[in-house]
Amino acid sequence: MNISIIGGGAWGTTLAQVLADNHNSVLIRDVNNNFVEKINNEHVHPSFAVSIPSSIKATLDLKEAVDFSDYLILCVPTKVIRKVISEITNLSTSSKVFINVSKGIEPETGYLVSDIINEVVPKDKLEGYVVLSGPSHAEELIFRKFTTLVSASLDLNLATKVQEIFANRYLRVYTSKDVRGVETGGAIKNAIAVVSGIASGLGLGENARAALICRGMREIVKIILALGGTKETAYGLSGLGDLIVTASSLNSRNFTAGLKIGQGQTVDEALNSSTQTVEGVRTIIAAYQIGHKYNIDLPIINASYLLVTGKNDLKTSVNLLLNRELKEE
Ligand SMILES: NC(=O)c1ccc[n+]([C@@H]2O[C@H](COP(=O)([O-])OP(=O)(O)OC[C@H]3O[C@@H](n4cnc5c(N)ncnc54)[C@H](O)[C@@H]3O)[C@@H](O)[C@H]2O)c1
Known part of the structure; x- marks a missing residue:
């Protein structure tokens, strides 16, 4: 399936490799042109000097990434996540599943990313929300070293769908309802x-x-x-x-x-x-x-x-x- 990753730094591009290994088509959106060129032209991870599958594509254009898939992985620093979510919402013409892999809390409000989603994204543009988190250094997963994550959603079917999308021989994913x-x-x-x-x-x-x-x-x-x-x-x-x-x-x-x-x-x-x-x-x-x-x-x-x-x-x-x-x- 098609999957968009918003934020192609250390973690976003590492997850892109997992998804490409699992035969998905991945489009990364990043604001850093050097990163986009490295991924598209050199097929190299922007944060580590490691080759990545040439099937992974990147773009500077958020609209292109939003239109590419109804599954959007959020992997930007949490200090910009509210802004990014609201930009996505303004650009999207269909209901999206947001999979958040960023780890932070908004200091001004004490909001978790799920709270920001609920505040910013209107119900008709929100298909579901999943947080995917666990003990994981990009520096190890990029070498396909064994890693575990938890896919949590109030909708257990959706948590299971995300579990199936990511899981493979080196990445074991558990489900949870405790978002x-x-x-x-x-x-x-x-x-x-x-x-x-x-x-x-x-x-x-x-x-x-x-x-x-x-x-x-x-x-x-x-x-x-x-x-x-x-x-x-x-x-x-x-x-x-x-x-x-x-x-x-x-x-x-x-x-x-x-x-x-x-x-x-x-x-x-x-x-x-x-x-x-x-x-x-x-x-x-x-x-x-x-x-x-x-x-x-x-x-x-x-x-x-x-x-x-x-x-x-x-x-x-x-x-x-x-x-x-x-x-x-
Ligand atoms: N590095 C890890 O091992 C790891 C593991 C799990 C979770 N995380 C979490 O993932 C999040 C991102 O971490 P990282 O390590 O990838 O950081 P990073 O600094 O390597 O990458 C962040 C990326 O976001 C991009 N970015 C910034 N603003 C953007 C915007 N408006 N739109 C699109 N892209 C934008 C930057 O250009 C950069 O490429 C953090 O919340 C971190 O806690 C990281």
Whole structure:
């Protein structure tokens, strides 16, 4: 079948290869002309020096991508996702299935991508919504290394359809109905990955990093429950699974950005040193707002919020966590 991917960076083009391997026709839309030319003329992945199937095509033209398929994969940084969804809606003449693979929460509203879709896309242009998320580095999936994802939709038939579209011998896809849990886990783990990177950059050691990841998982669970997801999802692939793969890996841009902050770079320096998307810092701000709104105690998120917004320096933020009142686990 025809499938359009909106956003052909590291993850979008890697998923394009999965879909091409599964005999689909894929059209990627990106705003970066170099990326489009690399895919069309050199058949090379724009983020990694790896050949990709020549059947994958790319375009700068959003209308062409919207008309190409009724299945649209959203793979842009979440800071532009509202704008992209509304552009798609204005251009589309038929009802679309949106498959979101971006991982973030809108800080201004606390909205998940599904909330933005429900707000922006009129019912007659929305065929369905699926979030596809899980422990997955593009750097590994591009080499067809074994990976798992969860396809979640309120419509289980649609989740199953997306499972069938993506699954193959190296990609195992599970289904779920817990859209909010899957989206929230995939987003918040990036915030904890930044914190874990900061701890590593500070040289706090592996004991401290394990403690931060584990206590960070508690905060992920609290946020998932507050936003309407389940504990099972929190401890599944798209929560704990994704936290494990992200929170101590140099393949993770979020962990790496944290590492640089811990080593003394400012937040802006750490974010600007990569042209690729780092969702975690924005997600710390979103998670802080959610904690405030739902009155949930999130000590790691709160300390990192004060740091990334420049209200505290590194030392004060660390002391804030170390000097907390002793309590039961
Ligand atoms: N890299 C991974 O391993 C991975 C895995 C799972 C999920 N994700 C998520 O996928 C999302 C994208 O991550 P990435 O790693 O591909 O980032 P990236 O920075 O490599 O790619 C983002 C792409 O979006 C493009 N873009 C920006 N604005 C656009 C627009 N208006 N229309 C179309 N394209 C636009 C950019 O040109 C770029 O090619 C993030 O939310 C990330 O958390 C990434």
